[in-house]
Amino acid sequence: MLPPTVETPDHPTSTHRPGRLRGAGLPDLLRSDLAGRAWTTAAFLLIFAGYAVWLGSRFLNVGARLLDLHQNIPIILLGFAVLATLVAGQFDLSVASMSTLAAFLAVGLAVEERWPFGLVLVTCLAIGVVGGLVNGLIVVRMRVNAFIATLGTGGILSGFALVYSDGAAVVSNPTSGRLPEWFFGRPTSLGSFTAKPPAFVVWAVVALAAAAVVVVLRRHRPQGVPIRRWTLGLIGAVIAILVLLATVADLPAWLGQVSWMILLLGAVAVVLWGLVGFTVFGRHLKATGSNPAAARLAGVHTDGVTIRAFVVGGVLAALSGVTLAATLGSASPGIAEPYLLPAFAAAFVSTVILSNGGFTVWGTLLGGVVVVWIGQGLVIGGVSYTWTGIVNGLVLVLAVGLPALLRRRRT
Amino acid sequence: MTAGRATGPAPEIRLDGITKSFGSHMALHPIDLRLEPGRVVGLMGPNGAGKSTLIKILDGIHSPDRGEIRLGATVVGSLAGRPEVAFIHQDLGLVDDLTVLQNLRLGQPPLRRAGLLDRARETAAAQRALAAVSVDLPVETPVGRLAPGERTLVAIARAFDRGATVLFVDEATSTLPPGEAKRVLDSLKVKAAEGATVVMVTHKLSEILDAADRVVVLIDGRVVEDAPSAALDRAALVRMLVRSESPAAAVEDAALTPGDTLVELDGAVGGAVGPVTLRLRRHEAVGVTGLTGSGLHDLAHLVHGSTPLAAGRMSIAPGVRRALVPPNRETQGGFDRLSVRENLTLGALDRLRGRSGLLDLRAERSTAGSSVERLSIAPPDPEARYGSLSGGNKQKVILGRLLLQRPDVFVLCEPTRGVDMTTREQIYAIVRTLTREGAAILVVTSDAEDLFAVCDRIGVVADGRLSPLRPVSEMAESELESVV
Numbered sequence: 001m002l003p004p005t006v007e008t009p010d011h012p013t014s015t016h017r018p019g020r021l022r023g024a025g026l027p028d029l030l031r032s033d034l035a036g037r038a039w040t041t042a043a044f045l046l047i048f049a050g051y052a053v054w055l056g057s058r059f060l061n062v063g064a065r066l067l068d069l070h071q072n073i074p075i076i077l078l079g080f081a082v083l084a085t086l087v088a089g090q091f092d093l094s095v096a097s098m099s100t101l102a103a104f105l106a107v108g109l110a111v112e113e114r115w116p117f118g119l120v121l122v123t124c125l126a127i128g129v130v131g132g133l134v135n136g137l138i139v140v141r142m143r144v145n146a147f148i149a150t151l152g153t154g155g156i157l158s159g160f161a162l163v164y165s166d167g168a169a170v171v172s173n174p175t176s177g178r179l180p181e182w183f184f185g186r187p188t189s190l191g192s193f194t195a196k197p198p199a200f201v202v203w204a205v206v207a208l209a210a211a212a213v214v215v216v217l218r219r220h221r222p223q224g225v226p227i228r229r230w231t232l233g234l235i236g237a238v239i240a241i242l243v244l245l246a247t248v249a250d251l252p253a254w255l256g257q258v259s260w261m262i263l264l265l266g267a268v269a270v271v272l273w274g275l276v277g278f279t280v281f282g283r284h285l286k287a288t289g290s291n292p293a294a295a296r297l298a299g300v301h302t303d304g305v306t307i308r309a310f311v312v313g314g315v316l317a318a319l320s321g322v323t324l325a326a327t328l329g330s331a332s333p334g335i336a337e338p339y340l341l342p343a344f345a346a347a348f349v350s351t352v353i354l355s356n357g358g359f360t361v362w363g364t365l366l367g368g369v370v371v372v373w374i375g376q377g378l379v380i381g382g383v384s385y386t387w388t389g390i391v392n393g394l395v396l397v398l399a400v401g402l403p404a405l406l407r408r409r410r411t
Numbered sequence: 412m413t414a415g416r417a418t419g420p421a422p423e424i425r426l427d428g429i430t431k432s433f434g435s436h437m438a439l440h441p442i443d444l445r446l447e448p449g450r451v452v453g454l455m456g457p458n459g460a461g462k463s464t465l466i467k468i469l470d471g472i473h474s475p476d477r478g479e480i481r482l483g484a485t486v487v488g489s490l491a492g493r494p495e496v497a498f499i500h501q502d503l504g505l506v507d508d509l510t511v512l513q514n515l516r517l518g519q520p521p522l523r524r525a526g527l528l529d530r531a532r533e534t535a536a537a538q539r540a541l542a543a544v545s546v547d548l549p550v551e552t553p554v555g556r557l558a559p560g561e562r563t564l565v566a567i568a569r570a571f572d573r574g575a576t577v578l579f580v581d582e583a584t585s586t587l588p589p590g591e592a593k594r595v596l597d598s599l600k601v602k603a604a605e606g607a608t609v610v611m612v613t614h615k616l617s618e619i620l621d622a623a624d625r626v627v628v629l630i631d632g633r634v635v636e637d638a639p640s641a642a643l644d645r646a647a648l649v650r651m652l653v654r655s656e657s658p659a660a661a662v663e664d665a666a667l668t669p670g671d672t673l674v675e676l677d678g679a680v681g682g683a684v685g686p687v688t689l690r691l692r693r694h695e696a697v698g699v700t701g702l703t704g705s706g707l708h709d710l711a712h713l714v715h716g717s718t719p720l721a722a723g724r725m726s727i728a729p730g731v732r733r734a735l736v737p738p739n740r741e742t743q744g745g746f747d748r749l750s751v752r753e754n755l756t757l758g759a760l761d762r763l764r765g766r767s768g769l770l771d772l773r774a775e776r777s778t779a780g781s782s783v784e785r786l787s788i789a790p791p792d793p794e795a796r797y798g799s800l801s802g803g804n805k806q807k808v809i810l811g812r813l814l815l816q817r818p819d820v821f822v823l824c825e826p827t828r829g830v831d832m833t834t835r836e837q838i839y840a841i842v843r844t845l846t847r848e849g850a851a852i853l854v855v856t857s858d859a860e861d862l863f864a865v866c867d868r869i870g871v872v873a874d875g876r877l878s879p880l881r882p883v884s885e886m887a888e889s890e891l892e893s894v895v
Contacts, residue, residue: 278769280760287757290746297717297737298757358748
């Protein structure tokens with residue numbers, strides 16, 4: 001609702017500067033905090049609407065868009081890895097290298113060394129733990145700025161991957177070993193987009209998500225509305241939206257396209273959300289990120305919290321490498337390095353949508369999707385994929401910079 | 412370049428119908444105010460009355476919903492960036508590592524000779540700037556080494572040196588010991604007499620009545636009193652400020668017998684304090700005061716355990732938990748980006764876990780909600796961002812966090828800094844309740860009122876050493892003020 005801008009006899013607008021309207025007008029509303037968030041969300045929707053008009057069914061192809069998402073799951077997981085440390089107020093630049101190393105190990109240990117695949121997966125995640133631990137210890141014990149520390153460890157991790165592979169790609173091939181078929185190589189393998197979970201599983205997830213939305217929004221009850229009416233209204237609204245999506249947007253077909261990996265991504269998001277939002281560790285993480293000195297004085301073991309944040313980041317980065325191996329079935333030098341930028345973009349987009357300035361798990365998930373689709377829309381439109389870096393960089397800078405610029409009220 | 416001289420008379424400032432609301436909360440109802448040159452105007456009111464909001468609007472940090480600001484004859488968006496107007500906030504905006512000279516010349520066109528900095532002229536300019544506010548300081552001293560009052564004076568000197576004729580001082584004297592505050596106030600009075608406009612926001616009644624020519628009282632976002640200070644008396648002002656607030660619960664003071672010793676320092680040294688010998692016992696509040704820089708705050712950290720013991724002995728009874736209201740509330744107190752709820756419950760999370768081990772958000776919300784209500788934190792919304800609260804309300808949240816944490820030993824640094832009178836009484840009542848319930852309390856403060864209101868024994872820290880504690884009944888306020 002726009003506050004009125006009508007002049008009143010008591011408070012005439014200035015005659016000295018006729019161009020300037022005092023009082024709450026559209027500009028003020030645009031500058032409010034709430035509007036800042038709505039504004040960026042709207043801007044993204046506007047971009048997609050633009051794509052829809054420009055590219056038509058080529059962009060609005062649900063199967064193709066979910067395939068984009070499926071193929072870019074390593075990026076979004078890397079976004080989660082970055083998020084874990086950002087919440088604690090630290091930067092982890094080594095995640096992309098960790099992802100590369102894990103991809104090499106996942107393929108290499110199985111194919112070249114013929115380790116049992118279960119052991120391979122455990123090894124990859126253990127490397128993630130160790131890498132995170134080392135990062136954390138360097139930052140906390142040696143008091144090295146995280147930016148510099150992880151720049152260095154990132155170089156070392158990429159270096160390990162290069163030394164291990166001798167600078168060449170590692171590929172699953174018949175002469176040496178193979179990746180297990182449940183993991184890669186068949187239409188029903190985990191890494192394949194055609195591996196779909198049963199429909200009832202997907203529908204159960206949707207129902208749970210809808211219920212979660214109602215539970216969360218129940219708390220944001222406007223003053224004066226009875227709780228019963230508000231809850232019933234919310235349930236009604238959610239059902240109405242689902243029905244609308246089912247009839248207009250063909251939701252069942254949409255859900256039929258969801259792959260096992262996308263579901264896995266959702267599961268990781270739920271676990272991370274629980275960790276950040278519903279555990280003592282998560283709260284300590286936020287407190288440390290918001291004000292380390294105050295957290296320490298309030299009895300939070302900020303050093304331990306910071307180290308654990310890096311460990312969580314390391315594990316998620318390693319998981320990102322494993323999913324990369326699952327989708328590609330191979331690992332090549334520096335494979336995940338270009339993902340660092342979109343991963344940071346996803347995490348930072350989360351601060352301007354669905355949040356009051358903090359990093360959020362669901363915002364990062366959406367941010368990842370936004371980053372992927374913005375780039376993909378241009379590719380469909382005929383822009384070369386070589387522009388991806390420029391587009392991702394622009395999304396990061398503009399998504400974070402524009403709301404801040406709009407909020408600035410100094411005249 | 413005009414060293415220490417106002418560039419002509421201060422322009423009149425007029426506010427017409429300024430309003431501001433945050434969400435559904437009306438922070439300022441239409442405010443009309445005229446600020447004329449040659450006066451010191453004292454702006455006061457309870458926590459959350461809108462004083463800071465008003466200053467922030469003038470400083471361009473918030474924009475008003477309606478109304479206009481006039482500087483002289485010009486309508487302006489805000490007073491920010493106007494050479495004739497300066498704002499001095501609690502943090503003063505000085506660079507501690509730079510010298511007085513460098514701070515004074517910062518942002519001014521450098522005085523050069525042959526392309527190089529002309530040190531002699533720069534020094535002379537800095538000295539003139541200090542002289543203009545009747546201060547004499549060695550200009551080569553790093554600002555971080557000055558006494559707090561001297562730092563405030565440097566900030567004031569710099570403001571006037573840059574050509575300001577209108578000065579807004581927001582709580583800049585609230586952390587100063589009485590002697591230093593007086594120096595600052597005297598200097599402000601002199602500048603006003605020379606034709607400057609000075610607006611000072613403060614909670615200290617004595618300051619307002621001594622220094623201000625005119626008093627403006629803001630309550631619930633409205634100007635409820637605007638009169639020459641000569642026409643007001645202290646009692647009337649107190650009535651006005653207290654009437655608007657919920658009445659503080661009267662607390663019966665019963666003499667308590669100290670219980671078990673929880674913390675004992677024996678020749679303990681740590682940070683800039685020591686050797687200190689001190690015992691904290693259940694059912695007892697110990698008060699410690701001293702000048703800033705005396706090691707006063709290091710003593711608080713030492714007792715709390717956040718400064719390691721360097722020498723001597725400190726024994727803590729088994730299982731005793733300690734909690735601290737930190738001395739630097741602005742930087743070490745709370746978590747700006749988190750909600751009031753998250754700030755309040757940080758120390759009590761272990762109790763707020765459900766059977767699954769996950770946090771029970773429902774229990775957390777109700778716990779935070781009752782704290783907000785009990786401490787009458789404004790706005791009364793546990794989900795409000797801590798960073799958006801006024802200083803006094805932040806103080807309440809920090810105290811609320813300690814209360815929920817339920818430690819055995821409370822170390823309270825400056826517990827009533829920047830809070831209004833009702834809150835002050837409320838905090839005193841809480842401390843008395845805590846002592847009755849068996850807590851051991853150490854109040855570390857530069858405010859003599861805190862000592863007399865809640866402490867049983869009092870000591871003074873000077874040069875890192877703590878004087879022997881004496882029962883409060885044996886001390887007179889004048890005696891303490893002469894020490895501090």
